[in-house]
Amino acid sequence: MLDSIFFYFFAGLAVVSAILMVTRRNAVHSAIFLVTALLATAGIFLQLHAEFLFIVQVILYVGGIMVLFVFVIMLVNLDVAVRQMRFNRMWVVGLLLTLALGAQVYMVYRYVRMGDAPSLFNMAPAPAAQLEPNTQLIGQALFSDPYVLPFELASILLLVSMIGAVVMAKRKV
Amino acid sequence: MLSISHYLVLSLALFTIGVIGVVTRRNVIIILMSIELILNAVNINLVAFSRLMGSVNGQVFAIFVITDAAAEAAVGLGIIIAFFRNRETVLEDEMDLLKW
Amino acid sequence: MLQNLIDFFRPHVWPLLFALVIVAVVPLLAGYIVLLERKVMADMQARLGPMRVGPHGLLQPIADAVKLLLKEDIIPESADKWIFWLAPLLSVTTAMLAMAVIPFGPFFQIADLNIGILFLLGVGSLGVYGIVLGGWASNSHYSLMGALRSSAQLVSYETAAGMAVVSALMFGGALSTRALVEAQSQSHMWFIFLAPVGFFLYLVASIAETNRAPFDLPEAESELVAGYMTEYSGFRWALYFLAEYANMIVVSSIATVLFLGGWLRPFPNTRALDFLDYVPMLLMLLVGVYSLYRAPKQPVAVQKMFMVGVAGLCFLLAIVLALPVFAPAGSLLASMKPGLHGAFWFLAKVATYLYVFLWLRFTFPRYRFDQLMALGWHFLIPVSIANVLGVGIALYLHRSADDGGKGWPLAAALVLTTAITLLLAGWLAKKSDLRERVPAGERF
Numbered sequence: 001m002l003d004s005i006f007f008y009f010f011a012g013l014a015v016v017s018a019i020l021m022v023t024r025r026n027a028v029h030s031a032i033f034l035v036t037a038l039l040a041t042a043g044i045f046l047q048l049h050a051e052f053l054f055i056v057q058v059i060l061y062v063g064g065i066m067v068l069f070v071f072v073i074m075l076v077n078l079d080v081a082v083r084q085m086r087f088n089r090m091w092v093v094g095l096l097l098t099l100a101l102g103a104q105v106y107m108v109y110r111y112v113r114m115g116d117a118p119s120l121f122n123m124a125p126a127p128a129a130q131l132e133p134n135t136q137l138i139g140q141a142l143f144s145d146p147y148v149l150p151f152e153l154a155s156i157l158l159l160v161s162m163i164g165a166v167v168m169a170k171r172k173v
Numbered sequence: 174m175l176s177i178s179h180y181l182v183l184s185l186a187l188f189t190i191g192v193i194g195v196v197t198r199r200n201v202i203i204i205l206m207s208i209e210l211i212l213n214a215v216n217i218n219l220v221a222f223s224r225l226m227g228s229v230n231g232q233v234f235a236i237f238v239i240t241d242a243a244a245e246a247a248v249g250l251g252i253i254i255a256f257f258r259n260r261e262t263v264l265e266d267e268m269d270l271l272k273w
Numbered sequence: 274m275l276q277n278l279i280d281f282f283r284p285h286v287w288p289l290l291f292a293l294v295i296v297a298v299v300p301l302l303a304g305y306i307v308l309l310e311r312k313v314m315a316d317m318q319a320r321l322g323p324m325r326v327g328p329h330g331l332l333q334p335i336a337d338a339v340k341l342l343l344k345e346d347i348i349p350e351s352a353d354k355w356i357f358w359l360a361p362l363l364s365v366t367t368a369m370l371a372m373a374v375i376p377f378g379p380f381f382q383i384a385d386l387n388i389g390i391l392f393l394l395g396v397g398s399l400g401v402y403g404i405v406l407g408g409w410a411s412n413s414h415y416s417l418m419g420a421l422r423s424s425a426q427l428v429s430y431e432t433a434a435g436m437a438v439v440s441a442l443m444f445g446g447a448l449s450t451r452a453l454v455e456a457q458s459q460s461h462m463w464f465i466f467l468a469p470v471g472f473f474l475y476l477v478a479s480i481a482e483t484n485r486a487p488f489d490l491p492e493a494e495s496e497l498v499a500g501y502m503t504e505y506s507g508f509r510w511a512l513y514f515l516a517e518y519a520n521m522i523v524v525s526s527i528a529t530v531l532f533l534g535g536w537l538r539p540f541p542n543t544r545a546l547d548f549l550d551y552v553p554m555l556l557m558l559l560v561g562v563y564s565l566y567r568a569p570k571q572p573v574a575v576q577k578m579f580m581v582g583v584a585g586l587c588f589l590l591a592i593v594l595a596l597p598v599f600a601p602a603g604s605l606l607a608s609m610k611p612g613l614h615g616a617f618w619f620l621a622k623v624a625t626y627l628y629v630f631l632w633l634r635f636t637f638p639r640y641r642f643d644q645l646m647a648l649g650w651h652f653l654i655p656v657s658i659a660n661v662l663g664v665g666i667a668l669y670l671h672r673s674a675d676d677g678g679k680g681w682p683l684a685a686a687l688v689l690t691t692a693i694t695l696l697l698a699g700w701l702a703k704k705s706d707l708r709e710r711v712p713a714g715e716r717f
Contacts, residue, residue: 007175011183018187018210022194027202028356028409034206035402037187041213044183048224053232055391057216060239063398065209065246067405067428072250073202074409074417076257087197088266094196102189109181135388135448137229138236147233154240161244168251171258 006047014040025086027073031066038062052135180221187214199264205249212242288383295372295383303518304334306627313631328579344507349412352504356410361509364403364516371396371523376451378536378615389450390442393527394435397482401427403516408501419500422642423491426481429649430488434478436657440471440664441531454535458542463534467687470660470694472532474653476629479524481649483517485630487637488645525626526619533622536615550610553617554595561587651705656698663690 017037024030038061046054088094142151187210194207216235223231257263308323308330315322323330348357374389376382386392401424408420441464445453457463465472481488492500502513529535540546564584571577597613600606640648670686672678 003175007179011179014183015186015190018190021210022190022198022203022207026353027200028353028406030203030206032356032359032406034210037210038213041187041217044180044217045220048180048220050220050224050232051386051388052391053216053220053235055388055395056236056239058395059391059398060243061209061213063395063401063431064428065243067398067401067424068246068250069202069206070402070405070409071421071424072254074405074421075254076202076263084199084264086199088199091197095193098189098192098196101192102185105185105188106182109178109185133387134229134232138232141229141233142236146230150237154237157244158240161248165247165251168248168255 003047006043010040010043010047013037014044023086027077028070031070031073034069035062035066038066050134052138177221177225180217184214184218184221187211187217199266201253201263201265201268202250204265205246205253209242209246212238291381291383292373296369299369299372299519299522300515301334302522303515304338306518306521307337307514308334309627310631310634313628314635317632317635328576338511341508341511346507346509347504349504351412353410353412356406360403360407360410361505361512361516362403363406364400365512365519367396367400367403368516368519368523372519372526374450375523375526376454376530376535377526377619379611381612381616382451385449385451387447387449387452390438390448390453390527390531393450393523394431394438397434397523398428398431400516400520403513404501407505407513411501411504413504416501416503419491419503423484423500426484426488426491426642426645426649429646430478430481430653433649433653433657434475434482436654436661437471437474437478438527438531440468440657440660443661443664443668444468445531450530450535454530454537457534458537461542462540463532463537465532465534467683468532468660468664470656470691470698471664472528474657474660475528475532478653479528480630480633481645483520483524483630485521486634487639489634490639490642490645521627521630522623525623525630528626529619529622533626534618536611536619538614538618550598550614553614553621554591554598556621557587557591557594561585561591647705652698652701655701656694659694659697663694666690 014037017033017040021030021033021037024033038057042054042057042062045051045057141147191207191211191214194210195204198204198207216238219231219235219238221231223229223235253263256268260268262268311333312322312330323333326332326336348354371393373383374386374392376385404427405420405424408416408418408423411417442448442453444460444464444467445456447453447456460467480486484492492502502510505513534541538549538552540549561584564580564587568577568580568584571580594613594617597606597608597610664687667683667686667690668678670679670681670689671683672680674680
């Protein structure tokens, strides 16, 4: 029962923050609402007993990426933006098409099943007491057989993107 | 009782809101932030399935998604800063010429 | 129904009580650390410091708090009101939140998360928002520049601090703070002796993380007025100040838990050195005797009585600390020994670390901002990476041959790798001699 309370709290916070984020006029307010949406997502991870991912989300996403966003918003902050239109000229079409897409995906979740397999929609996960320590499992997976190569490639990717970002933001190349 | 459907619907809701943000807003930075929201919705989906299946693969994939989101945000924001220095605008419909 | 409710809340009663104690005590403690700082500063400058308000100035923080509460709350007209209100809250909340996983003693911990250290690092990175949003919301150039500089500094030194922490974690083998202290008990010595380079890296990085001198350019009065705190006055400023000193306490506690053995005495768990258990009591006796010695030399009668009162308090504490040591083993009094002595050692270590902070503030001149960033990126991060590599190689060399290692004794492996790391650090320091550095173009 406590599980459900936490889930609905974090889910509600995430959805409300997301809606507020895409409708604010001021970009810094949008950034703050994205921060709350990301923290609510971290809460969902914690509620799913994925504690390492919870803390990685907080450290990297909220504490790293969003700080970068807030910096850039402050650098390009224009007062003119306050008086301009928020949405582009085709917002009605965009909104309707996206809602149709969402409805289609929901239909897929709800009604599609493969052969005689039971519908995915009502499966419940195993009880939490049988889980092993989460950090250890992820560490073992990342540093040994399945995922060590993608791990090393991810670090090269980060190096490349760091060099790219530095070069692009320089005034004279 | 919570089942996988709750997490799937939440993930779908966040994904849809993110796509609405990308398709509808004019400010390029808010478009980038909506893309981050989409990536988070995908992460919720991955972690929910990882818990359902009892395997750690979903969470490892989610870590890689977060890493790639960081790389992409850094490069994207670098591009925005470079563009802003040249054209003084961050609105998508004013970024419509390839050269002067 | 009522029984269900009681059973539901029962495991949360002690943590709630601890949380109440921490929320009540930490602001008061932060205020008294401000007074302590002024007294230490005065001592190093051969003067007396605040002496007027209360005996020896001890009611000064209370007077300051009352004054700040009664001040007019000014909000600049073109400031963003919601964010202006939110920013000091964020700073204070993250500083207090970090206290939840710190083990102040073997029983005094609010929540023993099994990702405790990562939680502390995460909450530290959330603290950047309080500064950045505060500077932006004030809608003034000085605030924005100060905020951007301060947050750039924080973000740069977070990486170095995190990697210094990792080098201690490799010896501990767990992320939970309680497990780390118990690992230090298992290995019979504090991790500062096993990873000294990590400790010094963390010392420097933590001074930069809390915006203290010599890294306090973003908030120094002669530089940017007061940086991101410029437009804040009255109690909002007090919240920022409280957040800064609470952050200092948190950072000292992290260093204590990781490197200085938490609540353990020096060389824990070795029977041969059990006489060290008498040290807390002897220390308090010493302080009490010194207070009695100084009492007749005070100029004013109130101060004489105050010194005698302090001496009495010290003797009382000495008796409280001595009781568990002299009580027969297995009785209730003896079982309170880890708790009482643990609290004493923890507070003593945190106080020592804070004293080093205060000492460094009044000793070194301030770093210029580009020198600061160069120190973080060009020196601290390479040395911390080398340190992590070094500790990893030392642990590999130490593992016994059937586990895949080489079986060297731990001391030999550690001496070798620490020497290599220090050589690298020396070479880097010489190569980027910061005294010659000229600020180029426009850097933040």
